[in-house]
Amino acid sequence: MGPKYRLELLVLALIGAMALAQKPSLSLEDKISNLQDMLYKRPIISMNMERWKNYVRSAPRNYSMIVMFTALSAGVNCPICKPAYDEFYILANSYRYGHMTDKAVYFGVVEFDDSPQIFQSMNLNTAPVIFHFPAKGREKKGDQMEFQRFGIDADAMAKFVAERTSIHVHVLRPPNYAAPVVIMLLVMLIMGLLYMRRNNLEFLYNRTFWGLACLTIVFCFMSGQMWNHIRGPPFFMTHPQTRETSFIHGSTQYQLVSETYIVLGLYVVITCGMVLVLDAPERKDNYRKMYAYVGLGLVTVFFSLLLSVFRMKYQGYPYQLLFN
Template sequence: MRVVGILFLSLLSLVNAYSSDYKVNKLNKLVAESPAEPITLDTKTFNLATETPRNYSMFVVLTAEGEQFQCSPCKAFAEEIRLVTKSFHKKGPKGQAFFGVLDFANGKEVFHKYKLTSVPFVYHFPPTEGPNKRNIKDEFEIYDLNRLGVKAEDFAFWIEKHSGHKIHISRPIDFKLYGTYAIMAVSSIGTLVALRSQIIAFLSEKKLWQMMSLSFIVIFCSGYMWNQIRGPPFMGSENGKPAMFAGGFQNQYVAESQIVGIIYGLVSVWFVLLYTQVPKIQNTAAQRSAAFILATLFIMTYSLLLRVFTFKNGGYPFTLFL
């Protein structure tokens, strides 16, 4: 009886010794049928490819590409996994890593086994024997698509990190995309050529450059660049109440710079109107009234601006009316 047991164990160990090679041959045949595509798995082939022992890495994408599931991330990642597979099979070592896709329609039992409630999901079953054997805590490793990204380059980097297989992703030229860019460029150039006289006349308009220059001056005087460099909050708080202005000349809030910018803009508008439009009024009484109103608005708005400076820093020495 003991001899029979020893023979049985010897036979079992012999079978196990060749089981990895058997699976590699089986998977290589499936790869040969379509080298540019990941292996299409079902429950049976999934169990065969992922069971121990393994002397290869097995990457499995669990997905649901059926129209009834409306899984757009599944379809988007399907293109990326094809690119990874094609790139690996072009230059990667044979029989050391395999890529498979298990759709929900072909492997409901696997989905229930791993209690999957969302897809796509990527499992890596590392080698359990051979020169590339890895000892990990769990049976498999998970590629987090939400955190690590769905691009082929991201997945290839993760593969290299966890299996040692470097994959150089070579994306095919997207002629449709470049064709669209070419059409847009030709259309833009054609439009510019057809409208060149109107464009030149528009760009030669002195008032346009005056308005643009004045706008830039107002924006930058209001503290726009300071906000871009320092990144202050939009508003602050003081004694539990919202604060629009920060004390001192070394700090400011975004809302504060917007308010100051509006005040600067109003001061500029009143002055420009007073200088350019009032002299054109033919009626003397109307001209005087307009001059008085615009001058009053200019003085009061400028007084408000000085008041803001005094509010920010009580030591500011200048005031005007307010």
């Protein structure tokens, strides 16, 4: 056998080996079957490079993929990734309960530490990001969810899914029994204190006491403390690209713990200013004008600050007072 025939045999052997090593592409029925099996086990499909190519990037496909790109490891400083992932999980779990047999949408997640190649293929250098990969054609400009505009809660994500896929997911949140238990313990504590002081209950007839109690409750609810208790947002947020720390979230659908404290403080100072203005005419001393001017100054300055916070949350709000 001459050298020419040996070379031809070697080339044929290499081609055969490559053909054997290359896995055949999955059919549409196989993809749907595998995705349904993974959906039964877990509402969110963890993506690696093989699954990414088979179920997201390759044809045939008659289903949409909603994929979150995130960085949940402790080594990556991303305080918003964990709450965003939790909300995404709630959305995917709600879809599994209500639309298991639709076979129209599947939810996936790409973790940066596990699959950095997928981040590179998408030219992503930030997280979290949610993309919609349509059943036909390439993704468009509107297929990326803007967290700064819509927020990161599950209801906003469900609205994004409905706009891109016409499938409306009713968000089902797990019941939280901590709040009723805390309220019950608080009521028992108050009843116990009243029983111990049953012979000295004059403070119950104190108008100042009840006024301060009512104001405290109003301030807590107006500043969003109940929202914090339900959603559990981070205290502040650090942007992955600029590394700047934000204490006020720039979206109407989300807020930070520090933001609620800022708003609560502004409400308190504005209320104190209004009390000074209303109390000034009742005073009989020489400080009437001072009370009125100080109260009016507090209301004007801190209401302007509150309006500035409102403008940061509602982009394009046209009105302002003293500050931008």
